[in-house]
Amino acid sequence: AAPLKTHTGAFPSSLDPTPKEFATGYNNFYEFGMEKDDPVLHSGDFHPLPWTLEISGLVNKPQQIDVEELLKSKEIEERIYRMRCVEGWSMVIPWDGIPLRSLLMLAEPLSSARYVAFESVVRPSEMAGQKDGISGISWPYVEGLRLDEAMHPLSLLAVGMYGDSLPNQNGAPIRLVVPWKYGFKGIKSIQRIRLVKDMPSTTWNKLAPDEYGFYANVNPKVDHPRWSQATERVIGSKSLFGEKRQPTLMFNGYGEQVADLYKDMDLRVNF
Amino acid sequence: MVSRWLIYIKIWICVLIFKKNWRVLLYGIGLIPALYLLWQGQTGRLGADPVNVFERALGLWAFRFLLVCFALSPLQVVSGMALKRYQRLTGLLAFIYAILHLGAYLFLDLQMNFSIFARDVTHRPFIILGMLAVLILLPMALTSNRLSMRLLKKKWKKIHSLIYVAVPLVLAHFYLSFKVFNKTIFFYLFITSVVVFLRFILTGFPRKQSF
Numbered sequence: 295a296a297p298l299k300t301h302t303g304a305f306p307s308s309l310d311p312t313p314k315e316f317a318t319g320y321n322n323f324y325e326f327g328m329e330k331d332d333p334v335l336h337s338g339d340f341h342p343l344p345w346t347l348e349i350s351g352l353v354n355k356p357q358q359i360d361v362e363e364l365l366k367s368k369e370i371e372e373r374i375y376r377m378r379c380v381e382g383w384s385m386v387i388p389w390d391g392i393p394l395r396s397l398l399m400l401a402e403p404l405s406s407a408r409y410v411a412f413e414s415v416v417r418p419s420e421m422a423g424q425k426d427g428i429s430g431i432s433w434p435y436v437e438g439l440r441l442d443e444a445m446h447p448l449s450l451l452a453v454g455m456y457g458d459s460l461p462n463q464n465g466a467p468i469r470l471v472v473p474w475k476y477g478f479k480g481i482k483s484i485q486r487i488r489l490v491k492d493m494p495s496t497t498w499n500k501l502a503p504d505e506y507g508f509y510a511n512v513n514p515k516v517d518h519p520r521w522s523q524a525t526e527r528v529i530g531s532k533s534l535f536g537e538k539r540q541p542t543l544m545f546n547g548y549g550e551q552v553a554d555l556y557k558d559m560d561l562r563v564n565f
Numbered sequence: 566m567v568s569r570w571l572i573y574i575k576i577w578i579c580v581l582i583f584k585k586n587w588r589v590l591l592y593g594i595g596l597i598p599a600l601y602l603l604w605q606g607q608t609g610r611l612g613a614d615p616v617n618v619f620e621r622a623l624g625l626w627a628f629r630f631l632l633v634c635f636a637l638s639p640l641q642v643v644s645g646m647a648l649k650r651y652q653r654l655t656g657l658l659a660f661i662y663a664i665l666h667l668g669a670y671l672f673l674d675l676q677m678n679f680s681i682f683a684r685d686v687t688h689r690p691f692i693i694l695g696m697l698a699v700l701i702l703l704p705m706a707l708t709s710n711r712l713s714m715r716l717l718k719k720k721w722k723k724i725h726s727l728i729y730v731a732v733p734l735v736l737a738h739f740y741l742s743f744k745v746f747n748k749t750i751f752f753y754l755f756i757t758s759v760v761v762f763l764r765f766i767l768t769g770f771p772r773k774q775s776f
Contacts (some may be wrong), residue, residue, distance in 0.1 A: 320613035328747050330612070381744075383614050429745040501745060520691040520741060522681045527614055527674070534606025534615040539676050 295458040295466075300390040303371025304447055305551075311374060312385035312530045314456045320529065321463045322379070323482055324431060325414070325421040332423070333463035340420045342466035342483065347397075351411070351488035354402035361467045365453055367392065372457075373450055375473035377480075378512045378546045384526040389471050390454035395445045403441065403489045410444040411494035412437045412470060413486040431497060437481040438494035438508065439472065440555075448473055448551055451484075474548040476510045507565040511556070512546035516565045588654060595658040598626050599665060620669040621742065624695075627662035628735050630655045631702075632756060635732055639763035653709050656728075660706040663699050695738040701731045732757065 311317075323333040326340075345361040370390050377385045398410070414435040418424040424433050443449065450471040453460060460466040465482025472479050478498050488494075498506035505519055514524045523542055531537040545552050556564075602622050605611050611618045634655035641648040675681050685692040704724055707713070714721050736757055740750055 316613040324745075328745070330614075383617070426748075428747055428751065431745065517684070517688075520689055522684060524681060525678065527616055529613045531615065532609045534603070534611060534619055534673065537614070537616045537673070539674075539678075 295454075295461045297458055298365065298370055298390050298454040299368065300370045300372045300454065300457060303373050304393075305373060307374040309374050309376065309386045311388050311456070316529050317385055317387050317455065318461050318464060322381075322477070323423075323463055323465065324429065325423045325433070325435065325483075326463065327423045328429065334461075336422055337462035340417070340462045340466070340483075342460075342462060345467045345485075347468055347484060347487065349397060349401040349487045349489075351490050352404040352407035353489050354404060355400065357397070357401045359397065361453065364392070365459055365467070369396070370453065373448075373471070373473075375448075375450075375471060376543075376546050376548075377471075377473070377477055378526060378542060380476040380478055380506065380510070380518060380523075382518075382521055382523070382526055383529050384540075384542075385529045388456055389450055389452040390457065391450040391452035391471065393447055394449040394451050394470070395447065397451060398444060398487075398489075401489070406491055407489035408441050409490050409493050410439045410441055411488045411490050412439075412481045412484055413488070414481050415483045415485050431501065434485075435481055435497045436494065437470065437479055437496050439479075440493075441489070442555055443472070443552075446552060446555065448548060474512060474545040474552045476506075476512055478506065479510050509556075509561075509564050511561065511565075512542060513544060513561055513565065514542040515544075516562055588650075591651075591654050592658065595630070595654070596661070599623065599662065616669070616673045620666065620674055623662055623666040623669055624739070624742070627659050627666050628739055628753065630659035630662060631728075631732060631735055632753075632760065634659055635728055636760045636763070639760065639767045642767040643763065656702075657706055657709055660702045663702055667695075667699055691738065691741040694734050694741070698731050698734040698738060701727050701734065705731075732761075 319334045320330045321333040326333040326336045343362050347359040347361055349357040349359065369392050372388055372390050374386060374388045377387050416424060416434045451468055452471045453468050455464060460469065468484050469482040470480045470484060493508060496508060499508055517523050525539050526542045528538040528540055602619055606615050606619050634652055637648045637652050637655065671677065671682065686696055705727055708717060708721060708724055739753060743750055
């Protein structure tokens with residue numbers, strides 16, 4: 295991870311970031327293993343650069359974006375966002391990135407495009423977790439958003455965090471951050487973005503459709519079948535008895551910005 | 566002079582008690598993982614989400630002791646060693662860890678939010694299975710003494726055959742604590758199958774079982 299030129303962007307926030315050691319040492323990135331410390335311990339062989347991000351599908355101008363160039367961009371802005379994991383814990387992370395919409399606009403989506411499909415990298419030689427098939431996860435990791443969600447100014451393509459380029463365990467060199475959705479929507483090490491007509495299938499939805507919906511909006515009223523989502527453990531305590539639990543906010547606290555996207559939907563059905 | 570003799574007698578009594586009950590020490594050893602976890606938790610060595618790590622580790626220790634307890638009788642047949650005498654020890658340790666696990670869930674994880682707890686125990690198979698397992702271990706733990714054995718006679722065996730219900734319940738609860746199938750689940754599934762298999766071919770199933 296190298297220092298980035300970044301500036302305070304839209305949606306400035308006064309939230310206190312989680313200590314960096316936790317945000318970069320406690321990760322779900324099954325490509326490197328299933329334990330929370332596997333990504334930091336086993337991602338050393340991964341080579342994020344050079345990297346080309348492809349934007350294709352239902353667009354006027356397909357793009358091949360050189361992420362090394364992107365890292366030097368003056369457009370990189372800091373966004374301090376809440377991060378709520380579907381497992382019931384939360385962090386606050388200062389991301390550095392570029393709004394997803396600015397890159398999508400470059401490609402000029404056609405009017406027939408209604409969804410955005412994301413695809414992560416497949417490199418079993420550098421990602422040990424992709425070699426073992428026991429989990430039943432098929433690679434690449436895939437995720438998706440509705441086009442209006444993707445075009446929302448909060449949706450960010452992060453290339454850094456805490457002012458540095460992304461560490462491997464956090465999804466170097468480029469990842470998605472959608473702060474009002476559960477963390478698993480934030481697909482890491484993205485290689486391809488395709489604009490499509492139909493709702494794309496997504497990794498966790500394929501694995502357990504009753505537990506992980508396509509929308510995956512943070513919602514304290516819709517429980518995971520195995521645990522409540524009403525509250526969350528706050529990462530960053532110094533000891534066992536000091537760990538905080540706080541109420542989970544609707545849309546992770548971004549309701550004012552995003553609730554309109556779902557105004558005619560039953561969020562219990564479309565969870 | 567008299568007081569010195571009193572001390573000698575006291576020491577002698579202690580030695581006698583210890584000779585008969587030295588196995589009490591094993592409870593202390595069995596509780597080392599819990600104390601170690603507590604120390605790690607207190608000193609910030611359990612990582613980013615200490616409550617979760619603590620809670621899961623206690624549950625796993627409960628499962629481990631339960632499996633050892635369950636394995637002792639076939640292992641006695643295989644090895645010829647008098648292993649069944651450790652059934653009470655391992656069974657009680659399993660129960661103690663189960664209670665600690667439940668305590669960590671209620672007091673540290675849910676922080677006594679009883680409305681969440683009420684929903685958990687009524688709506689989530691994951692939690693219901695775990696709670697049932699604790700409820701089953703309770704009568705076993707309460708009757709794990711010689712007096713109960715003598716008083717309950719044949720009923721005692723029946724109560725303690727409940728381990729055949731407890732083990733699958735705990736296994737299912739353990740399985741559901743993961744998001745996807747993994748090596749850890751595979752490992753414990755394998756161990757459990759081996760023990761069940763050994764019990765079946767070596768000692769027969771509960772009806773013939775002598776505990």
